[in-house]
Amino acid sequence: MFEVAEQPCRLRIRMSSELKGIDAACKLIGAFLQKLCLERYAFDVELLTREALINAIVHGNGNDRRKTIQYGISMEGDCLTIEVEDSGNGFNWPAFLQREPELTSECGRGVLLMREYSTGMAYNARGNRLVLSKLIS
Amino acid sequence: MTEIKRVGDRAIVKPCRDLVASVVQEFKKELRSLIAEEPAEIAIDLTGVDMIDSVGLGVLIATHNSISKIGGKLTVMNASENIYGLLKTMRLDRHFGVMSA
Numbered sequence: 001m002f003e004v005a006e007q008p009c010r011l012r013i014r015m016s017s018e019l020k021g022i023d024a025a026c027k028l029i030g031a032f033l034q035k036l037c038l039e040r041y042a043f044d045v046e047l048l049t050r051e052a053l054i055n056a057i058v059h060g061n062g063n064d065r066r067k068t069i070q071y072g073i074s075m076e077g078d079c080l081t082i083e084v085e086d087s088g089n090g091f092n093w094p095a096f097l098q099r100e101p102e103l104t105s106e107c108g109r110g111v112l113l114m115r116e117y118s119t120g121m122a123y124n125a126r127g128n129r130l131v132l133s134k135l136i137s
Numbered sequence: 138m139t140e141i142k143r144v145g146d147r148a149i150v151k152p153c154r155d156l157v158a159s160v161v162q163e164f165k166k167e168l169r170s171l172i173a174e175e176p177a178e179i180a181i182d183l184t185g186v187d188m189i190d191s192v193g194l195g196v197l198i199a200t201h202n203s204i205s206k207i208g209g210k211l212t213v214m215n216a217s218e219n220i221y222g223l224l225k226t227m228r229l230d231r232h233f234g235v236m237s238a
Contacts, residue, residue: 019159043219106195
């Protein structure tokens with residue numbers, strides 16, 4: 001499943017939990033940013049999108065293709081907002097956010113990347129919905 | 138898709154695709170096979186690579202860890218401005234050589 005709904009300043013995608021869906025979503029998001037003349041943010045937004053979706057697919061939905069993910073990106077004022085919600089049970093994000101990966105660790109950099117490349121990052125209490133913001137200058 | 142060129146005991150590897158979760162496992166396998174040949178250096182040429190996500194970064198670190206164990210080294214070259222910035226931000230330039238395009 002891969003469903004798209006687009007408005008001038010908002011793009012919504014409902015997709016099944018498959019990594020190849022991330023690539024399809026990123027193509028649409030690149031075109032969406034181009035329409036808003038925000039190409040200069042394309043790398044940062046794609047990276048944020050990829051990390052949020054990887055976590056939703058792999059950790060949130062446990063790679064279960066039957067489980068869906070809701071993705072949204074919108075532009076309002078001087079802020080781009082990315083929202084990702086998975087169908088999983090959530091996780092103990094306050095504990096997780098304090099972790100720093102070991103320098104030679106081969107995994108565990110997704111959250112750190114999102115922290116570095118976003119202006120703001122917030123989970124709901126359950127931990128299955130993430131909102132990332134990116135201020136546009 | 139990956140281009141591998143051997144020059145003496147050095148291997149230059151050009152993935153020719155983005156190093157992202159959906160496709161990077163195949164590249165990881167290719168690198169593992171290459172490490173089994175025990176080269177002195179693996180140089181990954183990022184020409185044409187526009188995106189690396191955390192899974193792709195994990196593959197670079199795994200390669201660095203494996204080749205270091207056998208006394209070799211990893212270098213990354215021709216990184217785009219964005220990817221060079223990403224590797225610096227994640228402090229990976231402290232582990233292996235990173236050269237911009």
